[in-house]
Amino acid sequence: MSKRMQSKVALVTGGASGVGLATAWLLAREGARVAITDINTEAGQALAAEINTELGDERAMFLRHNVSNESDWIAVIAAVQEHLGPLDILINNAGILLAGDIAHATLAQFQATMQVNAASCFLGCKHGVAAMKQRGGAIVNMASIASWLPVEGYAAYGASKAAVAALTRSTALHCRKQGLDIRVNSLHPDGVYTPMMQAALPPGVPSQAVLFDPRKNPAGRATMPEHIARVLLFLAGDDARAISGAEIHADSAILGMGL
Structure with a gap:
């Protein structure tokens, strides 16, 4: 049976944990060669080694990557194309979560959050589009x-x-408008049960209290990383050829909950 991402080259930022980790595994199992980038070098290298041990054929590589630094983006994309081939898929997944309402958040926190979450997508799109300009490709930006x-x-x-x-x-x-065969979409999950979310939970709150289950816990909001990874796989693949410029909500109808 053919794999959906056979012969594709993908780059996943924030790939050492959470949704990025689940997405890297899924892309690799579907046939892609995957570059995992993160600032967590130890976890990223371990993940790439695990994927290569299970799937073989040097399916994955790790690159340390500060996503808010333009020089890093230039170096990372060059390394991906040198070692894995022309870039087909970019998953802009890296992000941080800093608590603070408008009365208590600091300007430094705001600027750091904008740099990691938003400027990284600007740089990824800018250099990703340039890399995909000749062959086409797909970019998915992780929103919320x-x-x-x-x-x-x-x-x-x-x-x-x-x-x-x-x-x-x-x-x-x-x-x-430029006639480029590049699709760009954003994915908007509600809570995802990742290390970032777990760190933000009040002490002593068990996973059962936050995980959404239509029968056991319909008031729960969090999904598992692998569920979001499957949506990312679809958006990055040829089955989503008609979808570009879309905001895809993966939120289990949370708007209807009035929350």
Whole structure:
């Protein structure tokens, strides 16, 4: 049976944990050669080694990558294309979550959040489009329901994800008007049960209290990373050929909950 990502080359930022880790595994199992980037060198190298041990054929590589640094982006894309081949897929997944409402968040926190969450997508789209210009490809930017649903305690995070959504639409339109075969979409999950989310939970809150289950816990909001990875796989693949400039909500109808 053919694999959906056979012969594709993918780059996943923030790939050492959470959604990035699940996405790297899924892309590799579907036939892609995957570059995993992160600032967590130890975890990233371990993941690439695990993928190569299980799947063989040097399917994965790790590159240390500060996603808010343009020089890093230039070096990373060059290394990916040298070692794995022309870039087909970019998953802009890296991000941070810093708590703070408008009264208590600091300017430094706001600027750091915008740099890692939003500027990284700007740089990824800028250099990703340049790399894909001749062959075409797909870019998916990780946003959040916080881009449109007010979250009082995370003012900077919501602003950064709204910027990601706007940047996605602008980049998708640019590619269409320039006649480029590059699709650009944003994915907007509600909570995902990742290390970042777990670190933000109040002490003693068990996973059962936050994981969404239509029968056991319909009020829960979090999904597992592998569920979001499957949506990313679809958006990055040829089955989503007609989708570009879209905001895809992976939020289990949270808007209807009035939260």
